[in-house]
Amino acid sequence: MKAVEITGENACEIVDVPDPRVRGRYVKIRIHSAPLCTESNHYASGLMVRDLGHEAAGEVVEVGEKSRVKVGERVAVMPAHSCGECYLCMKGDYIHCTSSVDPLESCHSETGTSTIAEYCIQQDRLTMQIPDDLSYDHAAMACCALGPSFRASKLMQVSSYDTVLVAGLGAVGLGACINALYRGARVLALEMRPYRTELAKKLGVEAVIDPTKDDAMEEILELTHGKGADKVIETTDNPDSPPFLIKAVRGRGEITFISWSGQIPVRGIVGKGLHVHGAWHWNHITDAPEMLGLIRNSRERLDTYITHKFPMSQIKDAWDLQLSGECGKIILHPQE
Numbered sequence: 383m384k385a386v387e388i389t390g391e392n393a394c395e396i397v398d399v400p401d402p403r404v405r406g407r408y409v410k411i412r413i414h415s416a417p418l419c420t421e422s423n424h425y426a427s428g429l430m431v432r433d434l435g436h437e438a439a440g441e442v443v444e445v446g447e448k449s450r451v452k453v454g455e456r457v458a459v460m461p462a463h464s465c466g467e468c469y470l471c472m473k474g475d476y477i478h479c480t481s482s483v484d485p486l487e488s489c490h491s492e493t494g495t496s497t498i499a500e501y502c503i504q505q506d507r508l509t510m511q512i513p514d515d516l517s518y519d520h521a522a523m524a525c526c527a528l529g530p531s532f533r534a535s536k537l538m539q540v541s542s543y544d545t546v547l548v549a550g551l552g553a554v555g556l557g558a559c560i561n562a563l564y565r566g567a568r569v570l571a572l573e574m575r576p577y578r579t580e581l582a583k584k585l586g587v588e589a590v591i592d593p594t595k596d597d598a599m600e601e602i603l604e605l606t607h608g609k610g611a612d613k614v615i616e617t618t619d620n621p622d623s624p625p626f627l628i629k630a631v632r633g634r635g636e637i638t639f640i641s642w643s644g645q646i647p648v649r650g651i652v653g654k655g656l657h658v659h660g661a662w663h664w665n666h667i668t669d670a671p672e673m674l675g676l677i678r679n680s681r682e683r684l685d686t687y688i689t690h691k692f693p694m695s696q697i698k699d700a701w702d703l704q705l706s707g708e709c710g711k712i713i714l715h716p717q718e
């Protein structure tokens with residue numbers, strides 16, 4: 383099959399590699415939609431990683447002897463390779479499993495753990511069936527595009543009573559806006575890049591504030607009648623962001639961290655009586671019907687959010703564009 387390999391700083395190639403093999407509960411998926419995520423950072427730095435990409439939707443073309451998923455099913459592929467046996471896996475919170483398994487070892491396969499490729503492999507329980515009325519591109523938004531912020535919105539029970547502040551309008555932040563808007567919230571965002579600012583406004587975000595401006599905090603307070611945002615979703619990975627956001631949220635408000643960096647000022651949390659959450663990914667075992675409803679009813683917004691689609695042969699152009707920041711979510715089509 384064709385796959386992509388990083389060959390140096392800002393350099394990559396399409397390569398021929400063996401097709402993946404499956405055994406046991408694993409299934410082989412012909413990838414029709416592979417949304418791009420953090421791999422562009424590896425491309426920029428020249429870091430050659432084994433697993434390139436973790437977001438995909440496609441058709442099951444081969445199954446292991448124990449698989450409960452059948453050939454021909456259309457599925458979204460969940461990220462991570464968890465054990466399936468621990469407390470967290472059994473609850474569907476497999477993303478937090480600390481005993482991950484190696485699919486290549488389990489299947490005696492050389493390939494299959496990258497999604498920027500024609501085929502990938504995954505355990506049957508880590509796939510989600512796609513209803514006939516949803517396209518592969520839309521269904522693939524159940525991965526990082528909408529997944530982490532779906533969890534964040536659910537944890538904080540975001541509703542039409544809320545003003546939600548989304549920090550950062552990368553692909554995850556824009557996905558957070560779609561989640562909050564779908565739940566009827568009023569949405570404000572923090573971002574300085576003009577392209578992303580315009581895109582968020584097209585989605586329905588009321589105001590985008592440049593956090594580097596001296597009066598950014600005053601602007602947020604003005605927009606929230608002096609009290610601060612009811613709920614905050616942090617996606618920036620900027621270490622200065624958490625202290626700013628603790629100031630920007632109202633007393634007894636809630637904040638969910640999707641990003642992994644920065645120090646949280648405990649003093650601010652206790653002083654304001656805040657609820658603080660962490661959201662990495664969502665639970666497709668318990669929440670698939672809600673996620674599919676979100677996707678089904680947000681198709682127009684998703685078509686605004688997905689700004690570019692590339693065949694796999696143009697992966698270099700796709701990554702260059704992603705690194706420029708002049709895009710929303712980018713999708714790669716590995717069969718083209």
Ligand SMILES: [Zn+2]
Pocket residue numbers: 464465466467468469470471476479480481
């Ligand atoms: Zn586990």
Ligand SMILES: [Zn+2]
Pocket residue numbers: 418419420436437525526
């Ligand atoms: Zn991702």
